[in-house]
Amino acid sequence: MTAQPTADLTALDELASRPFHDADAPLRARMLSRLADTELSVALTGEPVGDRVELRIFPLETGPVALAFDAEDRLAGFLGGPVAYAAMPGRVLAGLLLTEGAGLLVNPGHRSEMLLDAAMLDWLQDALSAAPEQAEARLRLTAPAPATVEALAGALAERLGDMRGLIAGASLAGVAGLDGAGLGATGQGDAPASHLLLIQGADPDRQPAIAKALAEALAFLPPQPGGVDISFADTDAPAVALRFDLSLPEAPAQPPRPKGPPILR
Numbered sequence: 001m002t003a004q005p006t007a008d009l010t011a012l013d014e015l016a017s018r019p020f021h022d023a024d025a026p027l028r029a030r031m032l033s034r035l036a037d038t039e040l041s042v043a044l045t046g047e048p049v050g051d052r053v054e055l056r057i058f059p060l061e062t063g064p065v066a067l068a069f070d071a072e073d074r075l076a077g078f079l080g081g082p083v084a085y086a087a088m089p090g091r092v093l094a095g096l097l098l099t100e101g102a103g104l105l106v107n108p109g110h111r112s113e114m115l116l117d118a119a120m121l122d123w124l125q126d127a128l129s130a131a132p133e134q135a136e137a138r139l140r141l142t143a144p145a146p147a148t149v150e151a152l153a154g155a156l157a158e159r160l161g162d163m164r165g166l167i168a169g170a171s172l173a174g175v176a177g178l179d180g181a182g183l184g185a186t187g188q189g190d191a192p193a194s195h196l197l198l199i200q201g202a203d204p205d206r207q208p209a210i211a212k213a214l215a216e217a218l219a220f221l222p223p224q225p226g227g228v229d230i231s232f233a234d235t236d237a238p239a240v241a242l243r244f245d246l247s248l249p250e251a252p253a254q255p256p257r258p259k260g261p262p263i264l265r
Helices: 011-015 025-037 072-079 090-100 118-128 146-161 207-219
Strands: 039-043 057-060 063-069 085-089 103-106 114-116 169-175 194-200 228-233
Touching: 011 025, 025 090, 025 118, 025 146, 025 207, 039 072, 039 090, 057 103, 063 072, 063 090, 072 085, 085 090, 090 103, 090 118, 103 118, 114 118, 118 207, 146 169, 146 207, 194 207, 207 228
Parallel strands: 063 103, 194 228
Antiparallel strands: 039 063, 039 085, 057 063, 103 114, 169 194
16 A cells, blocks of 8 residues: 555544554444544535435445545546535445445545445444443442553543543543442452443533444444443542543743844844
8 A cells, every 4th residue: 555645644544554454443443433423525426416416336346335535636536537426424424325235435545445345334323323321320430440441541532532622521430330349448459340431521411412422432442341331420530530631732832032133144
């Protein structure tokens, strides 16, 4: 695969540190999650008529596919000239293709190239329809399991970073079972029975949308024993919880301005 100049990289390209079909499961899940939220330019058989579009389907040895890129000029360049297309989020396109029984070829020739068959698109739709389960009961919270932190922390930090300004804080905690499993003397005993993603400072009107977005993110990540619930609270998370840093990166310091007028030579 030919490397591209950095200036030409899209958000999908930057995420694809390895080719999609060679990537491990967590990276592939993150790429699919990003694809769902990316606006794609998909080739059509002709110009849209009102709100009706007809996808251009290409026959491949592996089965029929639609063709889409995450930039309009990439689509035109691949097909060698102007082409009728429609712009839509990946999640919408995946739903359309389910009715077609076709797969999707994304960004061929670029580092984020993906060939998704109909079965993969069906899985993607199931993941996107994941409904959040909010914890309501008073729970005994513990430190999260190290394996869960390793599996989830990086991807959750990235998704939560997109929510800066909508939430004030977020943390991941373990939940002790009814029999006390996972609850040691320091809150760091056996493995927790399940886990809880705690969100602080979210506007109540926005909580359903935030919970849905986080449930989708979790659906793309490796499943954890007992699952991961989502809860909104205004109280601080327990000290043993893993806290996510939502602070904005500091701007680089500006060099001090010289005092007095410049010296003319």
